Amino acid sequence: MSDQPRSQSDDLGLRSIATPPEELDGGAATPRPGGGAPTPRPGGGAATPRPGGGAATPRPGGGAPTQVRSETAAGPSTEVARTRAWVLEEPGADLELTTVELSPPGPEQVLVRIRATGVCASDVHVMDGRLPKPMPFVPGHEAAGEVVAVGDGVHDLAPGAHVVLSILPRCGTCEACVAGRTNHCTWAGDLAGTGTLDGTNTGWHLPDGRALHHFNGVSSFAEHVVSPRSGVVEIDPALPFSQAALLGCAVATGVGAVRNAARVAAGQTVAVIGCGGVGLNVIQGARIAGASRIVAVDLDPEKLALATALGATDVVDAAQQDVRTVVPQLVAGGVDHAFDAIGRPSALEDAFAITATGGTAIAVGLYATDAQITIDAFPLVGERRLAGTYLGGVDPHVDVPALAQDALYGRLELASLIVERAFEDLPDAVADLRAGRTLARQVLTLP
Ligand SMILES: NC(=O)c1ccc[n+]([C@@H]2O[C@H](COP(=O)([O-])OP(=O)(O)OC[C@H]3O[C@@H](n4cnc5c(N)ncnc54)[C@H](O)[C@@H]3O)[C@@H](O)[C@H]2O)c1
Numbered sequence: 001m002s003d004q005p006r007s008q009s010d011d012l013g014l015r016s017i018a019t020p021p022e023e024l025d026g027g028a029a030t031p032r033p034g035g036g037a038p039t040p041r042p043g044g045g046a047a048t049p050r051p052g053g054g055a056a057t058p059r060p061g062g063g064a065p066t067q068v069r070s071e072t073a074a075g076p077s078t079e080v081a082r083t084r085a086w087v088l089e090e091p092g093a094d095l096e097l098t099t100v101e102l103s104p105p106g107p108e109q110v111l112v113r114i115r116a117t118g119v120c121a122s123d124v125h126v127m128d129g130r131l132p133k134p135m136p137f138v139p140g141h142e143a144a145g146e147v148v149a150v151g152d153g154v155h156d157l158a159p160g161a162h163v164v165l166s167i168l169p170r171c172g173t174c175e176a177c178v179a180g181r182t183n184h185c186t187w188a189g190d191l192a193g194t195g196t197l198d199g200t201n202t203g204w205h206l207p208d209g210r211a212l213h214h215f216n217g218v219s220s221f222a223e224h225v226v227s228p229r230s231g232v233v234e235i236d237p238a239l240p241f242s243q244a245a246l247l248g249c250a251v252a253t254g255v256g257a258v259r260n261a262a263r264v265a266a267g268q269t270v271a272v273i274g275c276g277g278v279g280l281n282v283i284q285g286a287r288i289a290g291a292s293r294i295v296a297v298d299l300d301p302e303k304l305a306l307a308t309a310l311g312a313t314d315v316v317d318a319a320q321q322d323v324r325t326v327v328p329q330l331v332a333g334g335v336d337h338a339f340d341a342i343g344r345p346s347a348l349e350d351a352f353a354i355t356a357t358g359g360t361a362i363a364v365g366l367y368a369t370d371a372q373i374t375i376d377a378f379p380l381v382g383e384r385r386l387a388g389t390y391l392g393g394v395d396p397h398v399d400v401p402a403l404a405q406d407a408l409y410g411r412l413e414l415a416s417l418i419v420e421r422a423f424e425d426l427p428d429a430v431a432d433l434r435a436g437r438t439l440a441r442q443v444l445t446l447p
Pocket residue numbers: 119120121122123125249250253273274275276277278279297298299300303318341342343344363364365366367389390391392433436440
C-alpha cells in the first residue's frame with residue numbers, strides 16, 4: 001500500500017461545471033440488446049492517466065487525450081459535472097451528503113449511474129478507522145448501475161449497459177494477474193492504498209477543490225461514479241439492480257469463500273459463524289456445493305430463521321449456547337469447514353476450535369489491522385488449516401455474470417436477503433447495521 005497521495009486539486013485543470021447532474025444519466029436507460037454477455041478485456045484496464053492529470057503512467061499504445069464517447073442526450077463531454085455523494089471527512093465523522101465535482105471518464109474508465117448499493121460491514125470498518133483509507137473519501141463498494149459514458153479505449157461497453165462494480169480492477173500484467181490471481185493485482189492494491197482511479201487522480205473533488213478519495217474504484221455511495229473499466233462487469237439486465245448489487249461483495253465473498261478458499265465438496269460439513277449479508281451467502285454457497293450439514297451460528301433468531309430458509313440444517317443461538325461445545329455435538333468431531341463471517345478474532349478462534357481433523361477454518365470477516373488471534377497449536381498436527389479470503393477469491397468478470405445467472409434461474413436466492421432503503425437513508429442504515437437491527441442486506445436504491 002502506498003502513502004497518502006498529495007492533493008490533486010491543482011493538477012486536474014478542469015474546474016468548470018458544465019453538465020448538471022440530471023444530465024449525467026442522459027436518459028439512456030435502454031438495456032443493451034442481447035443482454036450483458038460478459039466481455040472481459042484481455043489484460044484488463046491498464047493503469048492510465050486522466051486528462052490533465054499530470055505525469056501518470058503513459059498509456060500503452062500512445063496516450064491520446066480523453067474524449068468521452070457517449071450516446072446519451074448529453075452528448076460527448078470533457079467537462080466536470082456535479083453529482084451527489086456521501087462524503088466522510090475523517091474516521092468517526094458523520095457522513096455528509098455533498099454535491100461534488102466529477103471529472104469525465106478518462107482512458108479505460110467508465111461513468112456509471114448508481115442504481116443500487118449495499119451497505120456492508122466493511123464500509124463501517126473503514127468509516128470507524130479500523131481499516132485506514134485516504135480521507136476525505138466516499139465509501140460504498142457493493143453496487144450495480146447503468147453505464148452513462150465511456151472513456152477512450154473502452155469499446156466493449158455501451159451507454160445503458162447494466163453493470164456490477166467491483167473492488168477488483170486489474171492491470172492484467174503484474175505478477176499476480178499473470179498468475180491468474182487477479183484479486184491480488186498490485187496495481188489495484190495501489191489504487192486502493194492511494195484512493196485514486198489510476199495511481200494519480202481521484203476523479204472527483206469537493207466544492208472547495210480538495211481531492212475526494214475513492215474506495216477501490218467503486219465509491220458507490222454516490223449518484224454517479226467513474227470507475228476503472230476493468231472493475232466494471234456487464235450483467236444480464238433481467239436481474240434487478242438491488243440483487244445485482246449484492247454480487248459485487250456479499251455474494252461474491254460468501255459463495256467465493258466456499259468455492260475458492262474452502263473448496264467445499266459435496267457431502268462435507270460446514271459451520272458459519274455470523275449470518276449477516278456475507279454469512280448467509282456462505283450458507284447459500286455451501287448448499288449449492290452439496291454440503292451435508294450446514295450449521296448456522298448467530299445471536300439473532302431472525303437471522304437464524306433466514307439461514308434455515310437458505311439451506312442451514314442446524315442453528316446455534318450464540319447468545320444462549322457455547323459454539324465450541326454445541327457444534328461438535330451436532331456434528332461429531334467437528335466440521336470440515338468453519339467460517340468466521342463476523343470479523344471478530346474470537347469468532348475465528350472458535351472456527352478453528354470446531355474444525356474436524358483435516359478441516360479448515362476460513363477467515364471471511366475483516367479484522368482491525370492490529371487484531372491478533374490465539375489458537376491451540378497441537379490440533380494442527382491433525383492437518384487442520386487456517387485460511388483467509390479476499391472477496392472470495394473471485395474473478396468478477398467470470399464469476400459475477402455466472403452468479404447473475406444463478407440468481408435468475410433460482411439457484412441463488414437474493415430477494416429475501418434485501419431490505420431496500422432510500423439513498424438519503426444511508427446514515428440510518430449504517431446505524432442499523434452497527435446495532436444489528438437489519439435482517440440481512442440493506443440496499444440503497446436510486447431512481
Ligand atoms: N474477506 C472479504 O473480502 C470480505 C468481504 C466482505 C465483507 N467482509 C467482512 O465480513 C464480515 C461480515 O460482513 P457483513 O456485511 O455480513 O456483516 P453483518 O453485520 O451483516 O453480519 C454480521 C453477523 O454477525 C452476527 N454476530 C455478531 N456478533 C456475533 C456473535 N458474537 N456470535 C454470533 N454472531 C454474531 C450479527 O448478528 C450479524 O448477523 C465483516 O467483518 C466484513 O468486513 C469481508
